[in-house]
Amino acid sequence: xxxxxxxxxxxxxxxxxKLVLDVAKKxxxxxxxxQDNEQIIIEKPVTLAMDQMAHQVINKD
Numbered sequence: 001x002x003x004x005x006x007x008x009x010x011x012x013x014x015x016x017x018k019l020v021l022d023v024a025k026k027x028x029x030x031x032x033x034x035q036d037n038e039q040i041i042i043e044k045p046v047t048l049a050m051d052q053m054a055h056q057v058i059n060k061d
Contacts, residue, residue, distance in 0.1 A: 009050065012057045023049045 006016070013019035026049035034041045041048070 008054050008057055012053065012060075023053065026053065 006019075009019055009023075010016065013022060023046060027045035030041070030048050031045040033039075034045075
């Protein structure tokens with residue numbers, strides 16, 4: 001998914017502020033997991049986190 005819109009992501013969040021916190025937390029988890037497994041990730045962790053969260057919202061419906 002390319003650049004999920006804020007509208008899709010905000011459906012799963014109480015506010016934009018909460019969404020930013022959730023994306024940041026997920027991005028940190030992704031970066032930590034990649035570091036622990038000595039993996040190189042090409043995309044930025046924030047992009048991966050946003051894609052995963054948008055995928056969850058879309059599949060939830």
